[in-house]
Structures are given as C-alpha cells and as structure tokens.
Amino acid sequence: MNTALTILADGVAYASWLFIVALGLTLVFGVLKILNVAHGSFYAVGAYAAATFVAWFATWGFAPWLSLIALLLGSVAVAALLAPLTERGLLRVFYGRDEVLLVLVTYALFLVLEDLMKLVWGVNPYFVTAPYGLFGNVQIGGQSYVGYDLALVAVAITCGLGVWWGLNRTRAGKVVLAVIHSAEIAASMGVNVGRVYTFAFMFGIFLAALGGALTAPMISVQPGVSVAVVIVSFAVVIIGGLGSIEGAAIGALIVGMARSLAVHTWPPAELFSIYAAMAVVLIFRPEGLFQRVKARRI
Amino acid sequence: MRIIALAVSCLFAASASAQETFKLGIVSFLSGPAAESFGVPAVNGAKVVLEAFNKGQAPAPYNKTGFGGMRIEPVFVDENGGATKQVQELRNLYDREKVDAVVGYVGSGDCLAVAPAAEEMKKFLILYDCGTPRIFEDGQYRYVFRTASHAVMDNVALARYLKARGIKFSTVNYINQDYAWGHDSRNDFKAAAAQLFPGVKNQADLLPKFGAGQYGTEISALLSQPAELTHSSLWGGDLQAFILQAAPRDLFKKTQVVFSAADHVLPGLGDRMPDGVILGARGAYGLMSPKSALNDWWWKLYSDAYKTYPVQAPYRMVQSLLGLKLAVEKAMAANGGKKPTGEQIAAALKGSEWESPAGKIRMALGDGHQAVQDTAIGRTKYDAAKKMVTLVDIQRFNADCVNPPNGVKGEDWIKGGFKGAKCD
Numbered sequence: 187m188n189t190a191l192t193i194l195a196d197g198v199a200y201a202s203w204l205f206i207v208a209l210g211l212t213l214v215f216g217v218l219k220i221l222n223v224a225h226g227s228f229y230a231v232g233a234y235a236a237a238t239f240v241a242w243f244a245t246w247g248f249a250p251w252l253s254l255i256a257l258l259l260g261s262v263a264v265a266a267l268l269a270p271l272t273e274r275g276l277l278r279v280f281y282g283r284d285e286v287l288l289v290l291v292t293y294a295l296f297l298v299l300e301d302l303m304k305l306v307w308g309v310n311p312y313f314v315t316a317p318y319g320l321f322g323n324v325q326i327g328g329q330s331y332v333g334y335d336l337a338l339v340a341v342a343i344t345c346g347l348g349v350w351w352g353l354n355r356t357r358a359g360k361v362v363l364a365v366i367h368s369a370e371i372a373a374s375m376g377v378n379v380g381r382v383y384t385f386a387f388m389f390g391i392f393l394a395a396l397g398g399a400l401t402a403p404m405i406s407v408q409p410g411v412s413v414a415v416v417i418v419s420f421a422v423v424i425i426g427g428l429g430s431i432e433g434a435a436i437g438a439l440i441v442g443m444a445r446s447l448a449v450h451t452w453p454p455a456e457l458f459s460i461y462a463a464m465a466v467v468l469i470f471r472p473e474g475l476f477q478r479v480k481a482r483r484i
Numbered sequence: 485m486r487i488i489a490l491a492v493s494c495l496f497a498a499s500a501s502a503q504e505t506f507k508l509g510i511v512s513f514l515s516g517p518a519a520e521s522f523g524v525p526a527v528n529g530a531k532v533v534l535e536a537f538n539k540g541q542a543p544a545p546y547n548k549t550g551f552g553g554m555r556i557e558p559v560f561v562d563e564n565g566g567a568t569k570q571v572q573e574l575r576n577l578y579d580r581e582k583v584d585a586v587v588g589y590v591g592s593g594d595c596l597a598v599a600p601a602a603e604e605m606k607k608f609l610i611l612y613d614c615g616t617p618r619i620f621e622d623g624q625y626r627y628v629f630r631t632a633s634h635a636v637m638d639n640v641a642l643a644r645y646l647k648a649r650g651i652k653f654s655t656v657n658y659i660n661q662d663y664a665w666g667h668d669s670r671n672d673f674k675a676a677a678a679q680l681f682p683g684v685k686n687q688a689d690l691l692p693k694f695g696a697g698q699y700g701t702e703i704s705a706l707l708s709q710p711a712e713l714t715h716s717s718l719w720g721g722d723l724q725a726f727i728l729q730a731a732p733r734d735l736f737k738k739t740q741v742v743f744s745a746a747d748h749v750l751p752g753l754g755d756r757m758p759d760g761v762i763l764g765a766r767g768a769y770g771l772m773s774p775k776s777a778l779n780d781w782w783w784k785l786y787s788d789a790y791k792t793y794p795v796q797a798p799y800r801m802v803q804s805l806l807g808l809k810l811a812v813e814k815a816m817a818a819n820g821g822k823k824p825t826g827e828q829i830a831a832a833l834k835g836s837e838w839e840s841p842a843g844k845i846r847m848a849l850g851d852g853h854q855a856v857q858d859t860a861i862g863r864t865k866y867d868a869a870k871k872m873v874t875l876v877d878i879q880r881f882n883a884d885c886v887n888p889p890n891g892v893k894g895e896d897w898i899k900g901g902f903k904g905a906k907c908d
Contacts, residue, residue: 188708189708191702192708195704196700196701196704197701199700199701200698200700200701203698300515301515304515304519309515309519309524310520310722310752311520311724311752312758313724313728313752313753315728315756318728318732319732321758323732323733324572329704329707329708329731329733330707330734331700331733332729332732332733335700385892399697401697404698404725404728404729405697405724405725405728406520406721406722406724406725406728406752406753408513408517408519408520408721409515409516409517409519409520410516410517410518410519410695410721411517411697411721413516413517413695414695414696414697437612445701446701449690449701449705450701450704450705450708453688453689453691453705454691456691456693457662457691457693460517464561
C-alpha cells in the first residue's frame with residue numbers, strides 16, 4: 187500500500203512539473219502552429235531570471251516567503267521582454283511558410299539563447315534554495331516529501347484550470363479559439379490575429395519561464411538545464427495531442443506515472459517506459475489522445 | 485672556424501625556435517551541463533598555466549619558455565554536442581587547424597570515440613579527464629595517452645577508505661548516471677565492496693539519465709529500500725540537484741552517502757552540502773592535495789586568477805600540460821632541438837613520470853599510455869567561520885594500492901582480490 191502511494195505521489199509530482207512546461211508548449215502550437223524547440227531555452231531563462239530576482243529580494247532584505255513572488259516576477263519579466271521580441275521580431279517573418287522551416291528557426295533560436303544565457307549569466311551555478319524550504323515536509327505513504335514539490339501540484343492544477351477557463355469562459359478566450367480554428371475567418375470577422383498571436387506566445391513563454399523559475403530552487407541553475415525538459419515535454423504533448431490542454435494534462439500524468447512505476451519497480455526501464463507509453467498511445471491514436479482528426483483543406 | 489660556424493648555426497636554430505609555435509588543441513565542455521563543473525574550470529586552468537609557460541614563469545623543471553622555447557598557441561574547442569561531432573572536430577583540429585597535439589575530453593563516451601580516430605590519423609592525443617577504464621583495457625594505442633587515473637582507482641579507494649575507517653555496512657543502494665562513467669563506477673564499487681565487505685547485499689540500483697535534474701522519484705526509491713550505504717558517481721549539475729533535493733528529505737541522515745567524484749560541488753554548495761558525506765575527487769586534488777612548492781604555485785596561480793580554489797578538473801588539466809611540456813622538451817632534445825613530430829612526443833611520453841601539484845604521475849598502465857597517481861578520500865564538514873565546506877578525516881592512498889598492475893583489467897584485478905596491490 188505504501189509503495190503504491192509512493193509511486194502515485196512521485197508520479198503526480200513529476201507530472202505537475204512537466205505539465206506546467208508542456209502546457210505552454212501545447213498552447214503555442216495550438217494557436218501559432220509552431221513546434222517551439224526553443225521552449226526549453228525560455229524555461230532556462232526563467233530559471234536564471236528567478237535566480238536573479240530572488241537574489242535581489244534577498245539583498246533588499248525582503249521576507250523569505252516573498253521569494254515566491256520573486257519567482258513569479260522573473261517569469262513575468264521573461265514573458266514581457268523576450269516573448270514579444272521573439273514573436274514580432276523573428277517568428278512573424280516566417281508565418282505562412284512551411285512548418286518545418288519554423289521548427290528550424292526555433293532550433294536556431296534555441297542555440298542562440300543558449301549562448302546568450304552564457305553571456306548574461308556566465309557558466310557558474312546559481313543557487314536559489316530559499317523558496318524550497320518554505321513549505322516544510324509532508325509525510326505520504328511513509329515517505330517524507332518536500333512540501334514545495336507538492337505545492338507544484340497545486341500550481342499545475344491552477345495553471346491548467348486557469349487556461350481552460352480563460353479559453354472557454356471568457357470573451358478573449360473565445361477570440362483565441364476562433365483564431366485556433368481558422369485564423370483567416372477570424373481575421374475577416376475583425377479579430378486582430380497578430381495581437382492574438384503575440385499574447386498567446388507571451389503566455390506560452392510565461393508558462394515555460396514559470397516552469398523554470400519553480401524548478402530553480404531545487405537545482406543549481408547553470409548551462410544545459412533546458413535540454414532534458416523540452417524532450418520530455420515533447421513526449422507529453424505528442425501523447426496528449428498537439429495543441430490540446432486536456433491532452434497535455436493526461437500526457438503529463440501518463441509520463442509521470444510510467445516513469446515513477448519504472449524507477450520503483452524496474453529502474454533500467456525509466457526512459458523506455460516514457461517512450462513505450464508514447465508508442466502505445468500513437469499506435470491507437472496517431473494524432474494523440476485529444477487531437478481530433480482534421481479534414482484537409484483544399 | 486668550425487666553432488664559429490657552429491655558434492652561428494646555434495644562434496639561427498635558437499632564433500627559429502624562438503619564433504616557432506606549438507599549436508595545441510584543447511577540447512573541453514564550454515557549454516552544456518558539464519561546462520560549469522568540469523569544462524570551464526579546466527580550460528581556465530589551461531589558460532593560466534599556458535600563460536605562465538609562455539612567460540617562462542612556471543617553477544623548475546617547467547621553467548623553459550613555452551614548450552622548449554616554442555610559444556604555445558592554444559585552440560579551444562567545445563566538447564558539447566556528442567561523440568560523433570567530437571570525432572569530426574578532432575579531425576578538423578588536426579587537418580584544418582594543423583595542431584601539433586590535442587589535450588582534451590571529459591566525457592567517457594567522447595574518449596572512447598576520439599581515441600581510435602586519433603590513432604587512425606597517427607596524431608598525438610592526450611585524454612586528460614575521462615574516467616572509463618575501457619580505453620586502454622580494451623584497446624592498444626600508439627599515439628593516444630591518458631594522463632590521469634581511470635575510475636577503478638576512485639571506487640577502490642572509496643571501498644578501502646570505508647574499510648580503513650571501520651565503517652560497517654551490509655546493504656548498499658546505488659544511483660549513477662546511465663552512461664559509460666556511471667555504469668563503470670557502479671560495477672567497480674560493487675566488485676570492490678564485495679571483496680572488502682563479504683556478504684554485502686546490493687539493493688536499489690538506479691541509473692537516471694545524464695542531465696535528469698529531477699530526482700524526487702529516485703530519492704523515494706532510495707528511501708523505500710533503506711540501505712546502510714548509498715554509492716553514487718553523480719557529478720556536476722546532476723550531483724548538485726540530487727544533493728539539494730535529497731538533503732531536505734533526510735537521505736543523508738538515514739544512510740552513509742559516498743560520492744566517488746564530488747569535490748567540485750563543494751565551493752558552490754557551501755552550507756547546503758550535508759556534513760559527514762564521504763567523497764573522492766578522482767585524485768589528491770583541491771582540498772585533499774598534498775603540500776608541495778609546485779602545488780602552492782599552482783593553487784595561488786589559479787586562485788588569484790579566478791577567486792576560487794582549483795578542484796579536480798583544473799588539476800587534471802594542469803597535470804596533463806606539465807606532462808606534455810616535459811615530453812615535448814625531451815623529444816625536442818632528442819630531435820636536435822627541432823620541433824618534434826607527434827610520433828616523437830608519443831615516444832617521449834610513453835612510460836614517463838613527472839611531478840604534478842597532486843603528486844607524481846606515472847604512465848604505468850596500458851603499456852605506458854595510462855597514468856596512475858595517488859588519491860585521497862575525505863569527509864565533509866562545513867566550517868562556519870571560514871564559510872566553506874572543509875574535508876576532514878582525509879586518508880591518502882598510494883597509486884599502487886588503488887590501481888591495477890600493468891596488463892591486468894581493473895575489473896579482473898578487483899574480483900581477483902587486488903593481487904599485487906601495495907598499500908603500505
């Protein structure tokens with residue numbers, strides 16, 4: 187019983203972390219039809235920005251709990267500064283071109299951002315562990331978990347429900363949905379599609395940066411943190427269906443539980459379990475769990 | 485008349501030598517997860533040492549300007565990008581950059597890939613850092629050398645330390661990265677522990693991927709099957725993340741953790757590093773380095789330049805450059821004072837020995853191509869007054885105690901009961 191609880195707790199905690207990042211990835215694809223390879227770089231920039239903001243807050247003598255606000259501010263800063271610059275200054279030039287070209291453009295952006303991060307923050311590690319101890323420890327199934335890890339579950343649920351509510355229950359969300367279904371028709375109805383693209387990209391990047399910022403307290407922030415997360419996030423959105431928020435949630439849970447089960451029962455299959463789950467889903471649902479088959483436009 | 489002619493020719497030779505350069509390729513991680521812990525500190529170490537060489541400011545016997553009067557011109561290459569890329573980059577260094585020698589490679593996978601490429605091209609290569617013993621155990625090389633001990637030493641020394649300190653354990657958990665280094669380290673420690681602690685039971689055997697970053701599930705797995713000892717060869721960002729995530733969950737209080745190569749995370753982690761962790765540095769490096777004039781010079785040179793003390797990666801870089809310097813100068817002398825070929829440098833380095841800041845380096849294994857050296861193991865203790873992690877209970881092991889004899893595979897040597905080991 188305890189083992190089952192531990193597997194469940196580990197799986198959900200890992201899935202929550204993944205979901206926050208994958209949600210941004212799937213949102214950007216859903217609206218802009220861009221498979222953003224640089225998503226992991228924005229995650230890393232978010233981690234660095236968080237490290238910088240937390241350090242500033244500490245220097246100014248703010249209370250430790252305010253470091254959580256610093257994490258959030260770091261993510262907002264990345265989304266507000268980098269996202270419009272990227273979307274308007276780079277991606278917009280390539281809209282309407284082959285989707286493969288956009289993948290290559292974002293890959294180039296990934297490489298550029300990796301070097302830019304080194305120029306700005308150097309290669310030495312940053313430690314921002316203050317927020318990690320704020321929630322104490324929690325006992326689950328005979329195991330002691332860091333409360334911060336479990337708080338991420340609440341953050342992930344909030345992000346997921348918030349995006350779902352925003353898209354389905356607000357006027358702005360319905361405009362975004364209209365653009366997702368057909369940008370041309372939405373434009374003909376008077377929707378400023380360019381602005382929708384910019385804000386959707388900003389929000390997607392905010393989620394990537396938030397994922398990085400929330401991860402920063404539990405790692406040493408240094409070059410190379412962006413690669414692992416983006417690869418697993420791709421598995422998540424492929425399982426769930428590219429562009430689907432529900433899919434990202436279920437995909438993250440499948441990946442998290444598969445990995446947790448493997449580590450606890452058969453550790454050599456840790457990576458295999460993730461991609462085996464993906465392969466099984468794709469055999470039965472080639473478009474992913476929540477992607478409807480679309481008629482091809484002629 | 486003949487004396488005058490000889491003097492004039494010597495002057496010309498000296499003049500040519502002074503103008504000549506020795507182009508040296510240096511390959512290490514300048515980006516990616518290994519840059520912070522290994523690549524950049526090693527390259528930083530190379531920069532200050534090569535500068536000292538070029539100014540003739542290194543202590544004797546390393547005090548000749550450059551390499552035997554030749555100015556050293558380094559070409560730095562990023563090791564990031566995988567083994568296939570590294571083979572191509574190595575070919576570029578030899579063919580396009582026309583380097584005279586290459587010193588490089590942290591990744592065991594990279595070393596296994598580039599060594600055959602250098603041999604095929606008949607070009608001189610020093611592997612300065614990577615740990616897998618397979619390079620010279622499974623292959624024979626003429627142009628390839630490794631100037632640091634392989635991972636067998638690290639894990640045998642850990643096991644011997646536990647024995648010497650009377651630390652008793654009957655169960656072991658493992659967490660090592662899922663690539664050559666992690667697998668080899670785990671196997672060597674398992675075998676050494678089985679020899680020195682008969683009946684020891686191996687439990688959880690976790691192999692997270694390199695760069696995983698998230699260890700919550702692995703920590704739960706380690707805590708679910710509590711063992712008296714937990715062995716790990718994690719390093720760099722992975723090791724830092726593991727420590728940051730495991731410490732609040734009391735893993736370090738519930739099991740004696742031993743790290744085979746962890747000194748490099750101490751300056752960054754500071755008081756986040758738990759006390760009582762037993763660790764090695766893959767040599768007598770950093771806080772465990774021996775007292776000597778050469779080590780004092782090197783420590784000051786590095787610390788003054790970078791405001792932190794040198795850890796294992798720069799130590800291994802400097803010992804490779806010191807060995808290369810002496811080999812080039814020896815080959816040069818044998819070549820009538822002219823710049824030696826790669827083949828001549830290889831002949832000079834083969835089976836040689838030299839003093840390094842970490843002690844004597846002897847090219848004693850792999851038919852004179854693989855180094856052995858002394859090592860040390862210690863235990864962490866945070867010093868609040870100095871605001872740094874110190875190492876206490878340091879124990880040194882001489883090279884012949886923790887390295888296999890020439891011609892014997894490390895794994896066979898351990899399983900055969902360390903035959904030929906000299907530990908006195």
